[in-house]
Amino acid sequence: MGRKFNNLLLEFARLHRFLMRVLREAVSPPYEFKEIVRQCYEIGWKSFPLIGLTGFIVGFVFTKQSRPSLEDFGATSWLPALISIAIVRALAPLVTALIASGKVGSQIGAELSSMNVTEQIDAMEVSGTNPFKFLVVSRIIATTIMIPILCFYIAGIGLFGGYLSIIGNDQLSLLSFFTQVFDKIGFVDIFAMTLRAVVFGFTIGFASCYVGYYSSKGTEGVGKAANSAVVASMFTVFIEELLIVQVLSLIS
Amino acid sequence: MAKVGNVINYEDCVIHVDNVSKSFGDLHVLRNVDLKLYNGENLVVLGRSGTGKSVLIKLISGLLKPDTGDITVLGQRVNDLTEKELMQLRLRIGFSFQNSALYDSMTVRENLEFPLVRNKRNLTRAEIDREVEDVLDGVGLLQALNQMPSELSGGQKKRIGIARTLILRPDIMLYDEPTAGLDPITCLDINGLINEVQERYKTSSIIITHDLACAKMVGDRMVMLLDGKFERQGTFEEIFDTDDTRVKPFYDYNFIV
Structure with a gap:
């Protein structure tokens, strides 16, 4: 028991050191602009098809499932408002984060871990490159930039999916749909969505890089790192979602 | 390619490992080891697997830090260098990894x-x-x-x-098991390449191996790591002119069995 507690404390200390190093190296030159752009492409651009499809399905299905409840009250005209609030306030950041945890988290965890196992990280270090800045910081910055962009994308596609679901039953122009959508969401909602996405992006990058960078040696370590990256990212995202919702409720 | 006589300057020590110890938990890998690499020399470090040979070159390149003792590379004490200075020093050290690490x-x-x-x-x-x-x-x-x-x-x-x-x-080359996992013909090629690098680029090298054919072909001098210490050093013949049961099996396995 005592030993487990000690190990837990040591893990927290290592996490703290890792976080401090990320923050320190992120603001100190030289900056790895080229690698950050490459990672934005790998992490963000290549996720657009999957995120887009998921967003469309979420918007379409959510609208379809919500219709019967509103029909009972003769309030189907409220569907655009309901969809906009649900997608912008809750679904878009959370669904983006969960999809990214699976796709991007496992990719980062496995990649860094296999580089660790095959001594590629050591090779980088002995050839005069700071591997922490090049591999870890660039990936965390890329996820922090790209997850919010993906989140806006999923929100847009999700709303469009909702619109297509609505026009299956009702007559509604795209313009009046989006007019109703933006009537119900304000600056605070957009700000809250962006804040969530930034926090989730940082978390996914940080958790995945941490488990990949410190993975155990051997091929088993690569599998474990990929798995742990997804679990750690998703778990932390849910905890953060809970905290952010509480804080935003208090503020509003 | 056969080894040709290289000019070794025994006045100019490019790496000095001075009384260095390194442990991992309860495992004492290196115990107060001393080692010198001279300018232009190919020094072979022999030893069984897990005796700390790779740890030694990782200490020299600053990838690991010693528990005690000093390591001086090209006149700079590795322990005292800042991260930036260490980066600059590493540009003068070539590190060839066991699994190539491409x-x-x-x-x-x-x-x-x-x-x-x-x-x-x-x-x-x-x-x-x-x-x-x-x-x-x-x-x-x-x-x-x-x-x-x-x-x-x-x-x-x-x-x-x-x-x-x-x-x-680089001025210095560190080779970690350069012939591990290769067939004999490819081993000969790699050994030839190590000698060619020494001659063409005028490097001083440490070659970690337990392949005695490689050691004999590329080494100007050899040291043997036994129980965390360099207990034997000299030429190939001097190293193996012994009845030490920790040393003899090396020779027997490579040249008799």
Whole structure:
């Protein structure tokens, strides 16, 4: 028991050191602009098809499932408002984060871990490159930039999916749909969505890089790192979602 | 390629490991070891697997820190250097990894360019291309320029790994098990390449191995790591002129069995 507690404390200390190093190296030159752009492409651009499809399905299905409840009250005209609030306030950041945890988290965890196992990280270090800045910081910055962009994308596609679901039953122009959508969401909602996405992006990058960078040696370590990256990212995202919702409720 | 007589300056010590110890938990890997590498010399470090040979060169390159003792490389105490100074020193040390450690997401060309592009930012595209082709030609693999590491054999990967370290023209080469896992013919090629590198680039090298044919072919001097200490050193013949039961099986396995 005592030993487990000690190990837990040591893990927290290592996490703290890792976080401090990320923050320190992120603001100190030289900056790895080229690698950050490459990672934005790998992490963000290549996720657009999957995120887009998921967003469309979420918007379409959510609208379809919500219709019967509103029909009972003769309030189907409220569907655009309901969809906009649900997608912008809750679904878009959370669904983006969960999809990214699976796709991007496992990719980062496995990649860094296999580089660790095959001594590629050591090779980088002995050839005069700071591997922490090049591999870890660039990936965390890329996820922090790209997850919010993906989140806006999923929100847009999700709303469009909702619109297509609505026009299956009702007559509604795209313009009046989006007019109703933006009537119900304000600056605070957009700000809250962006804040969530930034926090989730940082978390996914940080958790995945941490488990990949410190993975155990051997091929088993690569599998474990990929798995742990997804679990750690998703778990932390849910905890953060809970905290952010509480804080935003208090503020509003 | 056979070893030719190289000029070794025994007045000029390029690496000095002074009373260094290193442990991992309860495992004492190195115990108060002393070692000197002289300018122009190929020094072979022999020893069983798990005796700390690779740990020694990781300590020298600053990848690990010693628990006690000092390591001086090219006149600089590694323990006292800042991260930035250590980075600069590492540019003068080539490290050839046991498994080559090629970046598997990059082509051979990109692997070789990587240290150049990041450390010599004033080079033009044409100069980079010329350097890459020159060093790749030196290891006899110019045709592999646009291949991925996964398409190369073990011996080719070793050669590319050595070429990647040579591209920065290091003063010191550290080879970690250069012939491990290779067939005898490829081993001979790699040994020849190590001698060629010493002659052509005027490097001083530490070669970690337990392959005695490699040791005999490339080494100017040898040391043997036994129970965390360098207990035997000298020429190949001097090392194995003993009845020590920790040493004899090495020779017997390689040349008699």
